[in-house]
Amino acid sequence: MEALALRLSGLDPYVDGAIRVVAFYDTLIRRRVDLPALARASAGLAECVTGIRLHGTGHTTRVSPHGTAASTPPAPASTTAAITLDEEEIGTVWLERPGPPDPLDEILLDRLAIAAAAVAERYGPARTTMADPALVELAISSDADEAAGARALRLLGFAADQPVHVVAVRTRLPLDRISGLICPGRPAKAAPLADVGVILAATVDPARFPAGVRAGIGSAGGPHRSWRQARTALRFTTPREPVIRHTALGALALLAETPPDALRDNPDVVAVARLADFPEDLETLDAYCAAGSLRRAADLLHLHHSSVARRLEQIGKTLGIDLTDPTGLTRARLALTARRLLDG
The missing domain is CATH 1.10.10.2840 (PucR C-terminal helix-turn-helix domain)
Incomplete structure (x- = not known):
């Protein structure tokens, strides 16, 4: 393979540059660098300001070619690429190159996006919204032991001391879209379980649910308790009141029992x-x-x-x-x- 790459690079300077870019990012991935190091290396290679943003955290990293945080106001991106993980867009990478893009900018950003997805998955939690239903079920199950539930939450991206609301949803809309609306810029995970959608979120804004969605919102206690509350609250929803917090039910919740x-x-x-x-x-x-x-x-x-x-x-x-x-x-x-x- 290396011999073929050498032969190709001798035929076309662009191919030679592309191969070098691919090899550069393969090395970074093997070295298991984090996002700041990845941004610094990319800015040095591109010789212009380089940016990385993960939607789930809302955090943006902009680095100058000198390896320091870019002090200049953000300029219009000359080239952009989406960071995707498990077929979901989880972020964006871009170059702020003055003047026209370099011929290798597109492949550089393509490899940067792949490397950023690998870093997000490794150092995680991966900032995708949709999650493995089995993992979500384990996190909210009352039958799972405490250690298994805590591990499931950790794998889903929630710290041990972080409050988590569980939301039970009935909708025909994509769950990841709803998660992004009700919990913008904060960790949220979603998965379908049987005929009910489940969303785990650090915070929930009831006013941001789209029309046509029925949702019950549990309190930020233990996930299994919050899940039970969310299912109860969902039963009380009506077309006139499609979103209900369990805490708002008060003594009415006794009817469900x-x-x-x-x-x-x-x-x-x-x-x-x-x-x-x-x-x-x-x-x-x-x-x-x-x-x-x-x-x-x-x-x-x-x-x-x-x-x-x-x-x-x-x-x-x-x-x-x-x-x-x-x-x-x-x-x-x-x-x-x-x-x-x-x-x-």
Whole structure:
């Protein structure tokens, strides 16, 4: 192979330069350099400012040809390349060369991107968002011993003392896209488990979930406890309230621990179930329970409050509950929530 490379290099100066660039980065990879050393070596080879950025950390390294941190303001990149790992883009490398790109810049950046991916994977955690489902399952499982769970978290990129929220998600959108939205610039890992998506994140912004996503968010306790909470919170989500933190449920979370037969046999739950044949009435009751007042329910339904009042009077008779009474409203809320839990 080396003899062939020598023959090729003698035929074409570009091939000679390309072979030298490849050999340069092969040596760096074998020496297991870290990202700063990789950036310094690349800047020296390219003889211009060189940059490396990993999306997962948000950290950017810019190095001058002298091997020091670039002190000049970032210039427009003359050439860029994506860092990919496991078919996911995890970062970017670029050159800030004044004037036109050098003929070897493209191959230099290609090899730099490959080397950066190898470094990210080795020194990790690898900053990909999608993770091995088996590893995620081990991290959140209550059956795994503590040491195995801690090791799984470490392999996923979370430090032992770092708080981790677990999010249970139902969506048709890619999980990595959702992870990037709800936890920008911080560690996040995602994997599908059965019919539910799982996201482990250092922090979660509920307001950043895209439309059409249902999500339950566990607290930042142990991952297995947070996973249990996330699944519970997911059961309480509705089209009107698609994202719920478990901590926001309070005593309502106790309903999820009530045996299904006990819920199913409750007279109020039975009465609410009968409303399933009348979607308009069910929507009115839902809006009233969510709003807590007649006028706010009318605003949600885009109806006149007198129309909503007539509907609620009829619904109250059907349920056998006085919806104008605070106790009656509480009963309706609990029955409606219990029915949703039974319906999954």
